[in-house]
Amino acid sequence: MELASDFLWGGSIAAHQCEGSWQVGNKGPGIMDLVTKGSRDCERQITSEIQPELNYPSHEGIDFYNQYETDIQLFKEMGFTALRLSIDWARIFPNGDEEVPNRKGLAFYEKVIDTLLANGIEPIVTLYHFEMPKYLVDHYGAWGNRRVIDLYLHYCETVMRFFNGKVHYWVTFNEMNHLDPKSEQSDIFTYMIAGVKYSDMALPVQELAQIGYNMTLASVKAVALGHELNPKNRIGCVFGFNPIYAYDCRPENILKAFLENDRDYYQSDAMCFGNFPKYKIKEYETWNIQLKREIADEAAFANGKLDFIGLNYYLSSVSKSEFERKETESLFGGVQNPYLEQSKWGWGIDPMGIRYVMNYLYRRYQLPILITENGLGAVDCLEADGSIHDEYRMSYLAKHIEQVKKAVTEDYVECLGYLSWAPIDLISASTGEMSKRYGFIYVDLDDWGKGSFKRLKKDSFYWYQRVIASNGEILDPLVKKVTLPY
Ligand code: BG6
Numbered sequence: 001m002e003l004a005s006d007f008l009w010g011g012s013i014a015a016h017q018c019e020g021s022w023q024v025g026n027k028g029p030g031i032m033d034l035v036t037k038g039s040r041d042c043e044r045q046i047t048s049e050i051q052p053e054l055n056y057p058s059h060e061g062i063d064f065y066n067q068y069e070t071d072i073q074l075f076k077e078m079g080f081t082a083l084r085l086s087i088d089w090a091r092i093f094p095n096g097d098e099e100v101p102n103r104k105g106l107a108f109y110e111k112v113i114d115t116l117l118a119n120g121i122e123p124i125v126t127l128y129h130f131e132m133p134k135y136l137v138d139h140y141g142a143w144g145n146r147r148v149i150d151l152y153l154h155y156c157e158t159v160m161r162f163f164n165g166k167v168h169y170w171v172t173f174n175e176m177n178h179l180d181p182k183s184e185q186s187d188i189f190t191y192m193i194a195g196v197k198y199s200d201m202a203l204p205v206q207e208l209a210q211i212g213y214n215m216t217l218a219s220v221k222a223v224a225l226g227h228e229l230n231p232k233n234r235i236g237c238v239f240g241f242n243p244i245y246a247y248d249c250r251p252e253n254i255l256k257a258f259l260e261n262d263r264d265y266y267q268s269d270a271m272c273f274g275n276f277p278k279y280k281i282k283e284y285e286t287w288n289i290q291l292k293r294e295i296a297d298e299a300a301f302a303n304g305k306l307d308f309i310g311l312n313y314y315l316s317s318v319s320k321s322e323f324e325r326k327e328t329e330s331l332f333g334g335v336q337n338p339y340l341e342q343s344k345w346g347w348g349i350d351p352m353g354i355r356y357v358m359n360y361l362y363r364r365y366q367l368p369i370l371i372t373e374n375g376l377g378a379v380d381c382l383e384a385d386g387s388i389h390d391e392y393r394m395s396y397l398a399k400h401i402e403q404v405k406k407a408v409t410e411d412y413v414e415c416l417g418y419l420s421w422a423p424i425d426l427i428s429a430s431t432g433e434m435s436k437r438y439g440f441i442y443v444d445l446d447d448w449g450k451g452s453f454k455r456l457k458k459d460s461f462y463w464y465q466r467v468i469a470s471n472g473e474i475l476d477p478l479v480k481k482v483t484l485p486y
Helices: 064-078 103-118 134-140 147-162 188-194 205-229 251-262 266-273 278-286 297-303 351-365 391-409 459-469 477-483
Strands: 008-012 082-086 122-126 169-174 234-240 308-312 369-373 415-421 441-443 455-457
Touching (some): 008 122, 064 103, 103 122, 134 147, 147 205, 169 308, 205 266, 234 369, 351 391, 391 415
Parallel strands (some): 008 415, 234 308, 369 415
16 A cells, blocks of 8 residues: 555645744744754753843844745755745734734735645645744733634634635644643743743643643634635644654553653644533643633534644653662753663654654544654764765655655544645754754754755755655665665
8 A cells, every 4th residue: 555646745834933024024023933942961941031132043043035946946956745834923913912913014924825836836824833922922811812713813814815716725723732731841842832921931731731721722713713714625633743652561651651641632622522521621620720611612613623633743752760760861851761762852762653643643642643843953064065964864754754654544544635844944942052953955054043044955855855855755864875866
């Protein structure tokens, strides 16, 4: 069995990580414009105002705002049939609460989307990839406030109407599932996803739980809205599902790992099953958290079921043991898996994990899955002749795509396509670094924003071109290295 002939191939990017031009075209500041550069060992900070002496990588991005035509041409050259990109809310509504949209913001995305369509690339639009207008943080308290749900829906309706008939695939949110109060409370990622507060303030569990609920409600309402506007719209939500394995087969450890994993699934349960899970409400009650809900929410959950699930997959981790106390800590609070290699940033490389999660999701929800992100962040070496030999990236991707194929052809998982993160080097979300590179296209820019912004093709560029042309049949990096045209 082979992948379907209409299997989507391409990549994913996000506005705040690539566009730059953060004040051009009447764009308002967004929360991500206040996030400083960090590194693996130094957490990014969210400042309440811009501090001129600090480095804010989103301000320049990789200059996609001005270079999108060049970039899309390169995507086309690789054979892309799809590109997932996000719209930055603050380009459309600079403060987030205006009635009338900013024409210049709409015009920018219209040019990008028209260029994609003219090149035979299906745009898959994420409506919220951590891009919360700052004004809504300062004046409304962001997702903690239900009024923000209505403002988000107004924004969704505006862009869904504007691009009606041009965009068929919509994503309501990126990775809201790392918000559980018990798991990653103090992590910078939590603040970015939630689009709230500034990093020196700890989010109380009550607030985090309410934010998770409100965002889930916003998503189901956006799905219903999109279906009403055009029944042909296919609307999904993207989740980051990195499996947590048990430390060993002691039943206590199996149960512990299951429960830790399960914290990531309550929002997808709500969006696929049509009700906010009772198990979550009860769990919150035992922590004295009373979610603010309204009667009409029940109907909203019932009417806003997803059409597909977007899966971001990078790594797996291992849960700590209930018994041992001497394990080597890994980055995400678990222990290092002795059977896996780790990336330079400590992410456990586990190709089989993607097949595991695809199966788990498909059997739990029986909805098609779109791989919306998968890739390796690595330090690339630019040779004197302008070449970049990134065998490690090809090898990582080949092993993961092989497992995606097995999930489809051997386990019968419905999969709409595979989108790599990211087809072009861009700013890392967790660290703000440029040197954590994912692309097939190298961008000449360093961690301090210095460089020519020139685009260069890495070896993996030609490799991915061959993968796409063969519909995933030719994956071996070594074969292609011998025959590559340079
Ligand atoms: C995903 C996010 O969680 O991981 C992306 O949706 C992010 O925005 C990607 O860039 C890779 O993470 P990082 O931190 O290496 O950029």
